[in-house]
Amino acid sequence: MIGGFTKRLGRELNDLKSNPAVGISVFQADDFRIWLIDIKVMDDNPIYVGKKFRLQFRFAPTYPIEAPEVQFVASYGIEIPMHPHIYSNGHICLDVLGSGWSPVQTVASVSMSIQSMLAGNDRNERPPDDARYVAHAPISPKNTRFVYHDDSV
């Protein structure tokens, strides 16, 4: 572990660019602080068909021992995907981003988990506590103690 987290991120970026997974692409990765990754849901899920979404990864020097901070961001023509585990401020309730994180996870593997979380969803709605959560949410989703919803959705 010499060179620390930037070296590992360099390798990940190389992988992401040279060997991209279907529907996952790097929109911006100019430094080792914040990356923007675009994802598309590949099957014909009517909720997301024809749409592109943007994930923001924020890395601390403790990466990959600790999870990156991951959320959806809105931009011109890009909205926060509708999902019962995704809040309207872009925060995502997914265990792999919190207690389920492991240092062998990568930006690519997290992006794919989120992609398949969207693909498997058939409810065009926000979490039931969306309004309350968004009103009081910390800036970083990592500071939220999510109680992970069960995976029956």
Next chain:
Amino acid sequence: MDDVSDPSDWTSTSLPQLEPLDTGLRCRICRDWYTAPMITECSHSFCSLCIRKCIAATPSAEAPCCPICRASVTEVRLRRNQVLEDLCFWFRSSRMTMLEFAKAQAESSQEKKDVSGKRRRHHLVNKTESSQEDGIRRSSRMRRSVSYQEHLDLDHEQPTEDNSAANSGCFVILDDEEATNGLVPCPVCNQRMTEKQVMRHIESCLSVKSISSSSHQHSLNGTTASSTSKPPKTLLTSSSFSSKPFQRLPKLQYSLLNESKLRNKLQDLGIPAHGNKQTLQNRHTEWVSLWNANADLTSPKSKTQLLRELSEWEASLTRYALQGKKEEDLDAWAMTHKSDFQDLIAIARSSVQKKQKAEEKSSVIEAEPRKLEEVAVVEEPDEEITSLSNNFVSGVSSED
């Protein structure tokens, strides 16, 4: 170590099957070559520092678990994976040669394809030469086995009579009847057999060869020493183990220590002792990981080097915490730390002086671990100690 090599380097070569091997010799946490690999109870391996940091970062309410399979892991049950470390070392020492070779081979087989493509077009006109096309196909297969031969040569730099015989004979053999039997020579002993048999035979043949010839062993070591800066492994000598100056540091039950007791512990260890309890605790945790992982290295680094790594770690965290804050904050932070490190250097110097005086008085040589650490500090030129504190400061203020 600016190793930007990547497993994907193999994809467009003639040996793409080496990609999983290349991947397998890298730690899944840092994605780099294993450094002092440790095996867990669940039989997964990670760099010593990677897995120790991982365990140290586990919230105290949870049991540390394997990053790959989530089986529980216990730090004291980690064991060095010596075989993996050796494999990694040997692979790395010949990787560049193999890679260049496999790239060149991919290029030349591309050329060959172009040539045989031309001939094939030619054959459409002249069908009677179909047997010659067969010959071309066989010759490319022969070439593959000869190439393996060359690769062994490059690897071991051991010209044996077997090699030279195979080298000089190989393209002549193509036109022999034997070639039409589909037999190829073992690249090591030159015995003829089918290609499949060679694959099975070659491993045993190589091991017999290296045991029977001591000069072979020497040349292996020689190649290693010249191709990398790492000293050759001395697996057979126990001296490197018995003289290890680093003893493992125990973990502390931080909840049982108040701030000033913890501060004293840090001072005793010779690491910066400023900050609140949480800062002290984080720094101590990092130091224990760095220190204990260092003790797993075949050639441990000096304490000065570890102090530098500790300060780099702390600087990177502070940079991160201060992102977007004002310049003055950074300067203030740098000033605090500069004085800390100057203090440390002063302490290191005075203990060195004390030691020198003590040695003048008495000629008794003690091989205490503590003394050895001090010697490690002495060996570093003063300049370097000064630049250490400068780096520590400039590393912070030069960012953003």
